[in-house]
Amino acid sequence: MDFSVVFNEAHLKFLWDGLLVTLEVAAAAIVLSFILGIILGTLRYTRLPVISHLATLYIEVIRNLPLLLIIFFGWFGLKEWGVELPITMSVILSMTVFTSALVAEIVRSGLNSVDRGQIEAARSQGFTYLQTLNYIIMPQALKRMIPPLVSQFVALIKDTALAVAITLPELTHNAQIIYNKYPVAAIPMLLFVALIYFVINYSLSLASRRLEKKLAG
């Protein structure tokens, strides 16, 4: 197998640019979907009359749609409605919309997993509902949310490659451009790109396992 096309300096630079876009989109979407997901999941958990139902509606609609479709809506759809976003922004928006719904479900089940006795103990001491959520339930729930959250964020990083469909210049897209020009390099190029994704995501999983152990200790 010939890797010379891959390790050509200009190509590596091009792949590097793609990787930076991937990381930029992923990092922004992770932060935003975490914040939005915590809010949505908590709102759904609280069973506040109207608000909790709105959160549920959002979560159920979004998590039952394909991400690719949401990426299309976020690009072609918004354009159609006269909203012109830079393509990076559009993908960050779509990935955030999609992932926040899944994060919200992780948050809700994390909150639900905290023993009812904890809530009763806190309420019996005179903590308000919000204080109970803040000091007692959320800290215990967050710890349990780490593994599913990390899987979700790993999925997000991988799925940025879907944005190839709207030609976001990310890692997979740039690899494609190169091997379209040099078809013999297709497999080496895909292997190389696969390795990059693997290293990033596997390091993330290892880091989360370490964090989990530290918090459990």
Add this chain to the structure above:
Amino acid sequence: MILGPSGSGKSTLLRCINKLETISEGELVVDGFKVNDPKTNINLLRQEIGMVFQHFNLYPHKTVLENITLAPIKVRKMNPEEAKKIALEYLKKVGIPEKADAYPSQLSGGQQQRVAIARGLAMKPKIMLFDEPTSALDPEMIGEVLDVMRTLAKEGMTMVVVTHEMGFAREVADRIIFMDEGQIMETGTPEEFFNNPKEERTRQFLSRILKH
């Protein structure tokens, strides 16, 4: 002390006192607060009522000291240094000052329950509620928890206790409430209750539990 067979409503009655249970009808007044009235600020009343649960319900992500100081600091807005001083005082009182920096999971059941009592006391409550505080404990740890409660009773703390420990009830209670099928069947002093029960249902209950 509230006694009675399982499912007779003892815990439910106890949990109505601080409204952990929803009150469907009737009137309940505790320390001048109308507990059943939705307009009553229940959090104010709850600050005055300590509660100890069957399963301890300590906060597992906090140290023993933090378990005790959290509510005084956040609910009573006490200064943290002051709260810590009081917490250590009560830890000494329940006999485990050396466990201040441990986490609940590192303690035995009896120790956890004593921390839970200290946590309740640190709010300087007017009343302490105990919901079967020894039912989840290994037999050899029941004594250490009852000892702490005995001391509290002697010092004049107002306590409402749901328990199956008949010997303890007989020795420590000022008043026994006997419940069955959601009703208060009989109330009286321990002497009256154990030696001279008025109700047939009470006699049946006592004959069954005092046999062994």
